[in-house]
Amino acid sequence: MNTTTPTPTTAGARSHHSRSHLRPPLRKAVLVAHLLSAGAWVGIDVIVAVLVLVGWFGQGSTAGLAYRALGTFAVVPMLVVALVCLATGLLLGLATRWGLVRYWWVLVKLVLTVVLCVLIVVALQPRMPEVVAHGEAVSRSTGTGSTGSRAEVIWLFFPPAVSLTVLGLATGLAVYKPWGRLPRRNR
Numbered sequence: 398m399n400t401t402t403p404t405p406t407t408a409g410a411r412s413h414h415s416r417s418h419l420r421p422p423l424r425k426a427v428l429v430a431h432l433l434s435a436g437a438w439v440g441i442d443v444i445v446a447v448l449v450l451v452g453w454f455g456q457g458s459t460a461g462l463a464y465r466a467l468g469t470f471a472v473v474p475m476l477v478v479a480l481v482c483l484a485t486g487l488l489l490g491l492a493t494r495w496g497l498v499r500y501w502w503v504l505v506k507l508v509l510t511v512v513l514c515v516l517i518v519v520a521l522q523p524r525m526p527e528v529v530a531h532g533e534a535v536s537r538s539t540g541t542g543s544t545g546s547r548a549e550v551i552w553l554f555f556p557p558a559v560s561l562t563v564l565g566l567a568t569g570l571a572v573y574k575p576w577g578r579l580p581r582r583n584r
């Protein structure tokens with residue numbers, strides 16, 4: 398038996414290793430930033446969900462304040478952590494053996510993250526002035542019995558629900574790493 402011929406496993410491990418362009422301490426630092434940004438993104442989504450619930454079920458000035466805070470402060474930090482998560486994910490993919498289009502779990506995470514970032518910019522950000530205006534209307538109506546039209550803001554339940562579901566899915570993909578590699582011709 399020729400013991401000098403590398404087995405597919407050792408050859409694969411060697412080629413994986415040679416594709417890793419980040420030294421271990423730097424890779425770990427990028428991974429820490431990746432995990433912190435993903436965690437912060439989940440946290441901001443939870444805050445958004447709480448504000449949406451307080452706006453919907455709260456009374457008068459409390460509900461108005463929740464909508465104004467949501468419309469004023471939520472989107473920019475959310476976009477920042479989303480972009481940090483995307484950038485560090487891209488770096489980890491490009492600079493480690495995982496690649497960006499080598500494993501299904503990385504590619505699917507990439508697509509999901511890009512879709513969420515685009516939705517934040519295209520679907521969420523432009524509607525924030527309308528949320529602030531609704532909050533001001535709700536605050537003004539305190540004591541008059543009118544709470545503005547709730548139907549105008551029912552859509553606000555969807556962004557945190559969709560985002561938390563997708564982020565949960567992405568975390569599951571990162572941990573379980575399912576589905577193996579893409580066919581070679583796609584890489």
Ligand code: HEM
Nearest residue numbers: 435483486487489490493495506507510564567568571572
């Ligand atoms: C939706 C946002 C994301 C979440 C919640 C997320 C979550 C995670 C988690 C929890 C890990 C740690 C897994 C482990 O060490 O076992 C991880 C690692 C990783 N993520 Fe993400 N991720 C996201 C977006 C992305 C994107 C967009 C990419 C690539 C384009 C990416 C690429 C990677 C890679 C390559 C690793 C492995 C790093 C390593 O072990 O060297 N992630 N991610």
